[in-house]
Amino acid sequence: MDLVFMFLTAVFLLGCLYLVLAPLFKEDTFLDHTRKSQTNAATKEALLTTLNEIEFEYKMDKLSESDYRQLKKQYEIQVTKIMKDEEASSDKQVDLDLLAEVEREIEESMKKNRKKGEGK
Template sequence: MDFILLIAGAAVIITCFYFIVSPFFAGNRGEAAAKETGEERLTLDMVYGAVNELEMDYLMKKVNEKDFVQMKEQYQLLASEIMKQESKPKSAAASKNRSDQAELEILRELQKLRKQEGR
């Protein structure tokens, strides 16, 4: 009976030790994967959250008015830059789609003209 308790206790201790030590060895892989996938990129929601926290700090008198205005302007500029970056690929894709449609229409018209000339 004592032998079974000794084995169960050792298993619990080894399991706890594994869970305590494993994050130290796996931490670098998680950061590298986050950098590769672009999770570190600043999003518009993050900027809006920062502005919201800044406004809360200002209302609670933790930040003076001068700093509040300056930081809010910086966040607004950052948000506008992010919005511009997000809209660029969409507009480029839309213009490419339009040009592709125009090319297809031109090709159809050329085929119609060739068929009419061939008669």
């Protein structure tokens, strides 16, 4: 009986420790999103710089036309992906702003209707 009680106490204690310590080992999603946006901006700038360097080297006849086109296409695809990600995140912000504006207009309309109702 004492052995069963000790086992259940140990399981309970380990469960409590897990619940207390588990959040400490998880990354915060907000911080992860912030890091991702900063990383995307830095990567985008590096890719655009590389595109400029490729074009410069092509004009200086250091790259063949086929290599130039292949590299340019490769880097443009990467930049396009980053720009689409940025656009998607900015669209979400615009939607939130639009929603807030609509809510304000509804509240103003409700206030006007209340005032009209009190006047009668």
